[in-house]
Amino acid sequence: MMQSVAEEIEKAGYKIKSAEKTRTPENTVPVQDEETAKYLLRLLGSIEDHDDVQNVYANFEMDDILLEKFS
Numbered sequence: 001m002m003q004s005v006a007e008e009i010e011k012a013g014y015k016i017k018s019a020e021k022t023r024t025p026e027n028t029v030p031v032q033d034e035e036t037a038k039y040l041l042r043l044l045g046s047i048e049d050h051d052d053v054q055n056v057y058a059n060f061e062m063d064d065i066l067l068e069k070f071s
Helices: 002-011 034-049 064-070
Strands: 029-031 060-062
Touching: 029 034, 034 064, 060 064
Parallel strands: 029 060
Antiparallel strands: none
């Protein structure tokens, strides 16, 4: 389905730089505690660094200040 949409866009004269499927959560979980944020970001980083992992998705919402503090 996505390939056919991309082909039609290109037929219309537009150039596509990239196209990929992604997941968007229907429900999110707020993360406000510093200790939880630190653990969660460290866990996600470890998962992303694994050679067999291609994509990582999460359903949390975190304040930008908290995100920057532990990123």
